[in-house]
Amino acid sequence: xxxxxxxxxxxxDKDSITISELLALKDVKMPxxxxxxxxxxxxxxxxxxTTQVKEADQVEFLYFMGxx
Amino acid sequence: MTLxxxxxxxYSRHIILQDVGGEGQEKILNSxxxxxxxxxxxxxxxxxxxxxxxxxxxxIDSDVVDLSNLQRQVIHFTPDVGKxxxxxxxxxxxxxxxxxxxxxxxxxxRADNALDIIKDYDxxxxxxxxxxxxxxxxxxxxxxxxPFSHGGILRFDGQTMTYVPGSASYRCVFNGxxxxxxxxxxxxxxxxxxxxxxxxxxxxxxxxxYIIGKGDLLTNRLxxxxxxKMNFRTVNVKPxxxxxxxxxxxxxxxxxxxxxxx
Numbered sequence: 001x002x003x004x005x006x007x008x009x010x011x012x013d014k015d016s017i018t019i020s021e022l023l024a025l026k027d028v029k030m031p032x033x034x035x036x037x038x039x040x041x042x043x044x045x046x047x048x049x050t051t052q053v054k055e056a057d058q059v060e061f062l063y064f065m066g067x068x
Numbered sequence: 069m070t071l072x073x074x075x076x077x078x079y080s081r082h083i084i085l086q087d088v089g090g091e092g093q094e095k096i097l098n099s100x101x102x103x104x105x106x107x108x109x110x111x112x113x114x115x116x117x118x119x120x121x122x123x124x125x126x127x128i129d130s131d132v133v134d135l136s137n138l139q140r141q142v143i144h145f146t147p148d149v150g151k152x153x154x155x156x157x158x159x160x161x162x163x164x165x166x167x168x169x170x171x172x173x174x175x176x177x178r179a180d181n182a183l184d185i186i187k188d189y190d191x192x193x194x195x196x197x198x199x200x201x202x203x204x205x206x207x208x209x210x211x212x213x214x215p216f217s218h219g220g221i222l223r224f225d226g227q228t229m230t231y232v233p234g235s236a237s238y239r240c241v242f243n244g245x246x247x248x249x250x251x252x253x254x255x256x257x258x259x260x261x262x263x264x265x266x267x268x269x270x271x272x273x274x275x276x277x278y279i280i281g282k283g284d285l286l287t288n289r290l291x292x293x294x295x296x297k298m299n300f301r302t303v304n305v306k307p308x309x310x311x312x313x314x315x316x317x318x319x320x321x322x323x324x325x326x327x328x329x330x
Contacts, residue, residue: 007301030250032247033246035242035243037241037303040306042241042305042306045243060303062227062242062303063222063225063227065222065225065226066202066220066251067197067221067253067257068107068108068110068194068196068197068219068221068254
């Protein structure tokens with residue numbers, strides 16, 4: 001399936017994938033570092049294991065940046 | 069208020085802009101902006117807001133200038149090392165523009181002083197370098213119904229969004245501070261000096277746009293850039309009513325290695 005991840009079209013060789021699996025697949029080692037938006041909604045962290053990403057979905061990994 | 073001849077000349081490049089004009093410049097001269105943290109983001113924001121003629125600039129920072137700050141905190145100069153940052157910044161602002169009245173607060177922005185400090189200002193800029201402060205600013209501004217600009221930088225990346233009462237807040241995107249030490253700070257991971265200027269000047273532009281009431285603010289949008297690829301984009305974000313309910317302010321814990329201002 002094709003999804004849009006961080007604004008870029010991304011092809012995955014699965015028909016659906018959970019947010020947690022997608023984070024692992026994209027090598028995000030510390031999910032605590034990222035807030036995830038799925039089709040326009042920011043997800044609660046406890047939904048990462050159960051939220052399924054499907055064809056044409058949009059996912060944003062938004063990273064904490066604490067510097068200034 | 070009428071602009072003096074000297075002011076008409078000083079602000080002429082603003083005044084000839086249709087969206088600013090003499091009227092917008094007078095609004096800027098009558099405005100009050102608070103900058104929390106006079107480091108990487110606060111330094112360029114303060115320089116541009118001072119140059120623009122923001123009539124009252126509040127600056128708050130408890131830190132003193134460190135040699136390692138000078139790579140990006142452009143309001144502080146080499147002879148300022150060891151001096152309170154707010155004092156160093158106040159001196160530069162006075163030299164840039166005598167129209168600006170500076171209130172310098174050499175203190176931490178805390179849960180017990182936050183609402184009292186922000187109440188006198190029209191717009192607040194988050195130029196802090198740690199999550200507890202960023203969430204405290206968010207919560208105080210949501211509670212106090214004050215517009216503010218969030219800003220964060222790390223390595224080659226930056227992010228910013230603007231809150232006005234009713235719009236999505238920083239907490240609508242990031243629910244709460246990450247666990248201490250899960251996310252590196254600039255002192256641990258490094259920061260490319262020029263991106264502090266890129267982000268701090270965006271924050272200054274947002275403050276000025278809010279004051280003159282022109283254009284589209286970065287509300288309900290998070291602007292993200294990666295300066296290594298020089299790629300900018302905005303991600304739409306929605307207000308989350310649960311996360312906009314702030315009933316009390318707290319000073320969150322943070323690891324000691326994160327306490328150093330940057």
